[in-house]
């Protein structure tokens with residue numbers, strides 16, 4: 680079997696087209712939504728991702744504003760800037776680009792973002808809403824994985840899904856999304872302490888790999904005809920490498936590649952969150 684691929688770009692383009700119309704409708708009602716980005720330090724990868732977010736905003740007609748702070752910023756100064764964004768009526772929602780420098784407590788920083796302005800869906804209140812199944816902005820990467828699976832008509836009802844990675848931005852919320860009644864999957868959440876990873880991945884209809892370990896899952900570890908979604912990404916001398924070894928392509932039915940699969944959709948999901956926040960809490964621009 681040679682796997683088909685689930686590509687993120689065409690799907691992201693369709694999402695953006697829908698969002699452009701919704702942003703135009705908001706503008707007609709006098710509301711101009713804007714995304715804020717907060718970058719601490721000058722990590723080239725983070726700066727590139729944030730540049731992409733501002734470009735994406737412009738593409739769909741959203742305004743955007745960037746806050747940049749030095750890598751050694753005083754936590755009190757960062758707090759002050761986030762509280763200003765919480766109060767700023769021109770900012771619909773914002774994100775704090777991760778990872779943060781080591782002297783900052785990531786969870787404490789994310790908790791400073793007002794839940795109504797949480798464009799990344801990572802505030803504890805919004806993660807709690809995800810647990811309860813009430814309306815909330817969804818974390819962008821798990822939402823992107825779900826949209827890719829839906830677009831390819833992957834049957835999730837009753838499916839065995841193995842998620843590799845227990846982080847707050849991907850693995851844990853991924854498990855919560857997939858086990859909602861509307862998705863109805865059975866999820867096994869694996870991590871670095873999992874004793875026999877292959878036993879879990881081999882049993883799965885769908886594997887979502889967010890470990891960030893290049894080539895971690897090879898053909899021998901997956902079922903014939905399975906659906907594989909790559910999230911983890913490693914930069915090597917040979918370029919970007921995902922968590923799935925290329926050998927899986929001979930065994931799987933459907934693969935979301937790295938790069939080119941989940942990444943572009945993650946960006947589109949951030950835009951969708953901003954537009955939904957604006958529709959829920961309109962402000963005059």
Ligand SMILES: Nc1nc2c(c(=O)[nH]1)N[C@@H](CN(C=O)c1ccc(C(=O)N[C@@H](CCC(=O)O)C(=O)O)cc1)CN2
Pocket residue numbers: 728774775776777778799819820848912919937938939940941942943945946
């Ligand atoms: N506050 C946040 N920080 C981070 C998030 C996030 O969702 N919110 N996710 C990642 C970085 N990220 C967005 O911020 C992101 C990563 C990768 C891609 C992407 O399109 N990847 C491409 C490859 C492009 C490349 O790296 O050269 C792909 O997979 O095809 C988009 C967004 C961590 N921080």
Ligand SMILES: [Mg+2]
Pocket residue numbers: 779780781782783784785
């Ligand atoms: Mg830290």
